[in-house]
Amino acid sequence: MDIAISSDQSLSNYMSQSVAVTGTEFNYYLLCKRKLWLFAHDVEMEHTSDNVLLGKLIDEESYPRKKKEIIIDGAVKIDFIDDNTVHEVKKSNRMEEVHIGQVLYYIYCLRQKGIDIRKGVINYPKQKRTTEVMLTPDKECEIKDVVKKVIEIKNAEQVPDVLNSKICKKCSYEDFCYS
Numbered sequence: 001m002d003i004a005i006s007s008d009q010s011l012s013n014y015m016s017q018s019v020a021v022t023g024t025e026f027n028y029y030l031l032c033k034r035k036l037w038l039f040a041h042d043v044e045m046e047h048t049s050d051n052v053l054l055g056k057l058i059d060e061e062s063y064p065r066k067k068k069e070i071i072i073d074g075a076v077k078i079d080f081i082d083d084n085t086v087h088e089v090k091k092s093n094r095m096e097e098v099h100i101g102q103v104l105y106y107i108y109c110l111r112q113k114g115i116d117i118r119k120g121v122i123n124y125p126k127q128k129r130t131t132e133v134m135l136t137p138d139k140e141c142e143i144k145d146v147v148k149k150v151i152e153i154k155n156a157e158q159v160p161d162v163l164n165s166k167i168c169k170k171c172s173y174e175d176f177c178y179s
Ligand code: SF4
Pocket: 031, 032, 033, 034, 035, 161, 162, 163, 164, 165, 167, 168, 169, 171, 172, 173, 174, 177
């Protein structure tokens, strides 16, 4: 059964509690705390990354009939919800752990709005595979903990150190961090 939310409908007025952390911030925390801090301090480079553009293109061209983007408080964008399941479309499973965290956070945000949902699926159309996730009560506690840490990093005065990791090669902040 689909949740009755129309295409592009914002949930901001659905329930009063606003989400404290955007989907992008949550995602960046999982990827790199420095990236989160830079983004939160208005150093934005994503539009320069071909990798980001390719991801957006795959996202837009996949599952066109099912696409009903859900936006929560202008802060969290869910690709679509089908059969009481949150779906996120990704171009590759290279960062699967991050994708899993991201979808669990989306489910958490929906639950904060009073929607009884726990299941998510990450769709990798290029690889023709899917990964299922479930927001169990234990996972919900972990997500709450991450939300607190995201807020701490956003409010920190010092920028976290560079990662010196292979993921930096694909990061839009690479020139900024290593020049
Ligand atoms: S280049 Fe590396 S250290 Fe810098 S923001 Fe990106 S992932 Fe983090």
